[in-house]
Amino acid sequence: xxxxxxxVPCYNSEAYVEKCIESLLPGGNRVEILLVDDGxxxxxxxxxxxxxxxxxxxxxxxxxxxxxxxxxxxTGLLYATGIYFKVVDSDDCVTESAYQKILDTLxxxxxxxxxxxxxxxxxxxxxxxxxxxxxxxxxxxxxxNEVFTxxxxxxxxxxxxxxMHSVIYLTQxxxxxxxxxxxxxxxxxxLFVYVPLPYVKNLYYLNLNFYRYFIGREDxxxxxxxxxxxxxxxxxxxxxxxxTYDLLRxxxxxxxxxxxxxxxxxxxxxxxxxxxxxxxxxxxxxxxxWAYLKNKDQALYHRIRLxxxxxxxxxPGKGGRRVSIAAYKASKYFYGFx
Numbered sequence: 001x002x003x004x005x006x007x008v009p010c011y012n013s014e015a016y017v018e019k020c021i022e023s024l025l026p027g028g029n030r031v032e033i034l035l036v037d038d039g040x041x042x043x044x045x046x047x048x049x050x051x052x053x054x055x056x057x058x059x060x061x062x063x064x065x066x067x068x069x070x071x072x073x074x075t076g077l078l079y080a081t082g083i084y085f086k087v088v089d090s091d092d093c094v095t096e097s098a099y100q101k102i103l104d105t106l107x108x109x110x111x112x113x114x115x116x117x118x119x120x121x122x123x124x125x126x127x128x129x130x131x132x133x134x135x136x137x138x139x140x141x142x143x144x145n146e147v148f149t150x151x152x153x154x155x156x157x158x159x160x161x162x163x164m165h166s167v168i169y170l171t172q173x174x175x176x177x178x179x180x181x182x183x184x185x186x187x188x189x190x191l192f193v194y195v196p197l198p199y200v201k202n203l204y205y206l207n208l209n210f211y212r213y214f215i216g217r218e219d220x221x222x223x224x225x226x227x228x229x230x231x232x233x234x235x236x237x238x239x240x241x242x243x244t245y246d247l248l249r250x251x252x253x254x255x256x257x258x259x260x261x262x263x264x265x266x267x268x269x270x271x272x273x274x275x276x277x278x279x280x281x282x283x284x285x286x287x288x289x290w291a292y293l294k295n296k297d298q299a300l301y302h303r304i305r306l307x308x309x310x311x312x313x314x315x316p317g318k319g320g321r322r323v324s325i326a327a328y329k330a331s332k333y334f335y336g337f338x
Contacts, residue, residue, distance in 0.1 A: 003030040003106055004084045005171060007076025009069050010035055013090035014043040016214075021051055023093035025058065030103050033059045034076045039066030044090075070181030070188035077174055083110065084119070085171040087164055087192065091214050092126075098208035102168070105206060114147050117173050117200040123165035123211035135209055136166065142205035149201060150254040158309065161262050164189035165211040173199050186230055187237045190266055194241055197259060198250060228277045231270070235289055238270045242296050248303075264304045267293065271313035275321050290314070 006024055010017055017035075024033050033055075035048035048061035064075055073087055084106055088094065102121060109116045120142060125134040141156045142148070177199045181188040227234060241263055250256040267289070274286040294301040304310045315323050 002032040002082040003103060003110075004086060004168070005032050005034060005076065005080035005082030006086045006088055007034045007036060007073060007080070008088050008090050009038055009072030009076070010040060010044045010048060010090040011038045011066070011069075011072075012040045012042045012044060014040075014047060017044060017047055017090040020088060020090050020093050021047075021059070023096070023099075024088065025055065026096045027058070027099060027103060029057055030107070031058060032080075032082055034079055035059060035061045036072040036075050037061065037063045038068070038072045039064065066184075068182075068184040068186070068188075070185055070191075071183040073181050073188070073192060074183075077171070077179065080171050082171055084168050085174055086168045087189070088211070092165070093212050093214075094210055095208075095212065098206070098210035101208055102206060102210060105204065106168070109147070109204070115202050116147060116204045117170045117202050118196075118204070119168040120162060120166050120203065120205045121168075121208050121210040123163065123213050124209050126212045126214045128215070136160070136163070137207065137209075138162075138166070138205055139207045142203065144205055144207050147202050147204055149203070150252045150258075153203075153254045153258070156258060156261070158261065158265065161258075161265055162193055163213075164192050165213045167193060169196055169200075182236065182240065185233045185236055187234050190237055190262075191240060191244075194259070194262060195244055197255065198245065224273070224276070227273050231273050231277065231282065231285070234270050234273065235285065238266050238289065239292060241266055242293055246297065248297065248300055260300070260303065263300075264307055264309055267304060268309045268313055272324060275313070275324050286313075 004027065008017070008020060021033065021035070024031070035051065037045040037048050045061070045063055051059045052061040060079070062075060062079060076087070077085060098121065102119065106116065106119065120138060122135055122137045125136070127133065138160065141154050141160060143152055174196055177196045179192070179195050181191055245259070247256060247260050247263065250259065270289055271286050274282040290305065293304065305314065313324055315321070
């Protein structure tokens, strides 16, 4: 059995997937790298097969009809033999020194029997054309270099929510929680992180800049114009997050607060791109989305709607929409995302 399964969803990524794979190979025989070729029409599948031939003990190439990012992650989880599970997108990469430290930590945890359900590390917003890269660090929020529970979590500010790039999950836990991501849908990485959280009992944080999240390419799903164009997919993910748990009934106070804040952030992301589109059709979709939350859970709706982000996203009139967009742009500049 491998220590860590790394699933790499690949779709028409011949221009950059090799850099990703090369950054993962130093994991050696402790890892398995599952290259899930999601119906690519370029040389991505051939590249995956070449690496599988060169490194048969480490790399496996899996070819499937196109199912989207979520479908590729689902396939990786289905075939995973590693004790732990990580997703690395094919246009991203990892830092070797942090990589080895993470593998050592996971291995030591298994040997000692301490048990880690979720390992968290930092990631870097590697944005095109930006000299000083923003780092998403959690050192003020989590104890370092020790196993801890949600009760030990300190303050996570609004822009500091945990992303797919931050986490490594226990594989069996992902299966136990019934994680299955929607196919042919972007932005499912939020569900990948969100759905398992109530199953996480033991956490571990390493203050290392492990994952390099490449952003700024025009064809990326997180490009603003693409997010507006695919806003129905973002809404689908948001509704699934609303439907997954009755958040106010979660017993752990720290976990409950974090998951409410997470949903608030995703409601905000959905709202701002609906506002930015400038169409009446999308403004109606925004109203419908907030009504969906209200119909699902009125108490949760009022808590989120009356928060600073909820109020900012629902200011009336054209002036209110301008304020909402300005607030988003300020946050974008401060945190370095997109």
